[in-house]
Amino acid sequence: MKKQIFFFLVFISVLIVAGCQTQDQTAVKGEVDTVVGDVTLNGTNASVGDDIDYDDLIVTGTNSYCDIVFGKKDMFRIVGNSSVKIDISKNPSIIYIKNGQVAYVMGDLGGKGFVVETDVAVALVRGTVFTVVAEWTNQVYICTCNGSIDFNFGKYGKTNITAAHHVSIRLVKENDGSYAFLPSGLEYHDDEGVEALVDKIGLKIDWTKTDGLSDK
Known part of the structure; x- marks a missing residue:
């Protein structure tokens, strides 16, 4: 199988969903906040201040990254050899991570959140910090x-993971469409990286509380 790795940190509580999105003409547009290295937006070089709104495609090269902010407290980072499509015309807005090495996402977006689509799962995310790495086309970390993250897999059941400080699993989609959950350790990220991104948007994190995000 083709191996893919993308990685995002999210300040949002998560619910895996498969529902349709409606049109939303009032959604907050994103804006490119930081560009380092080779980053394109819809095929042209991305620049700080570029709007991110309807069906935009962001591609990053090796040793590159791009930070995107939505409003004052919402942001995500796309890093290194990634391809991510964003569409805020839907409600909730959609981020489709086609492939990539690392992406960090954070924010509550006024409670509306984002639908984050990958080859393995679709998630509605808001209000929490989490990390996802697509290791294979059928496996994510x-x-x-x-x-807290709530997963709903229809006939395959539901589960929840709540943590104050890093609880991780591997999610494997089997050939029959069912899912296996495998315990895992802390990989790909650390406290320092999370805290640096939190700080960039004026927040802090208390690792002793399950709702540890707050203003500085």
Whole structure:
């Protein structure tokens, strides 16, 4: 199988969903906040201040990254050899991570959140910190860094992971469409990286609380 790795940290509580999105003409547009290295937006070089809104495609090269902010407290980072499509015309807005090495996502977006689509799962995310790494086309690494994640897989059941400080699993989609959950350790990220991103948007994190995000 083709191996893919993408990685995102999210300040949002998560619910895996498969529902349709409605049109939303009032959604907050994103804006490119930081560009380092080779980053393109819809095929042209991305620049600080570029709007991110309807069906935009962001591609990053090797040793590159791009930070995108939505409003004052919402942000995510796309890093290194990634391809991510964003569409805020839907409600909730959609981020489709086609492939990539690392992406960090954070924010509550006024409670509306984002639908994050991958080859393995679709998630509605808001209000928590989490990390996802797509290791294979049928396998993802998921860490609840701080907060709670609710998974709903229809006939295959539901589960929840709540943590004050990093609880991680591997989620494997089997050939029959069912899912296996494998315990895992802390990989791909650390406290320092999470805290640096939290600080960039004026927040802090208390690792002793499951709802540890707050203003500085």
